[in-house]
Amino acid sequence: EAQVTQNPRYLITVTGKKLTVTCSQNMNHEYMSWYRQDPGLGLRQIYYSMNVEVTDKGDVPEGYKVSRKEKRNFPLILESPSPNQTSLYFCASSILAGGLESEQYFGPGTRLTVT
């Protein structure tokens, strides 16, 4: 089954404790992206990757890191989480052809709480 998986689905952590949220897709998509969803703010793009070793900042990259060493994986790293990073996080992927005219496939989401 074609899918985007994220782990963990739920995470409660404390301020300053480094964490990684994994994202993996099995569709051989070149493009992957991370978003956070907050009430009243919609979805905001954190980072995206056009292919292996190619990453770019989205609209809200502060406090986050990403890496793209393999095509299928795009982990999101919070080196020193803070309470304002409490949010619902989504990973997504799509094919790159046509200038990214294709729709994105979203993972199930990771609900992160930082206390």
Added chain:
Amino acid sequence: AQSVAQPEDQVNVAEGNPLTVKCTYSVSGNPYLFWYVQYPNRGLQFLLKYITGDNLVKGSYGFEAEFNKSQTSFHLKKPSALVSDSALYFCAVRNPNAGGTSYGKLTFGQGTILTVHP
């Protein structure tokens, strides 16, 4: 910079009535426009997109949207609403002509909660 506005936080309609969820955008040049839906406790699903061509695009579940370049709008519509259409709807825009890898940026609106009453 590109942006999307969904002017209504919430839209309420009666089942069987037509529905419209509004979206306006700002981007230089011709945009790629998308609608996504998020059902309660579920992930986001693609509904439809405008890339080029006919201004009226049809998508999943009987939804359609009309691209209006002069008004920079991309409103989502359905002729007859169902209770099962109740969900959170997001409009999104991409600038395919942005330089370098900047066309990878996808900007979403803040979302509109659609509630269809029986």
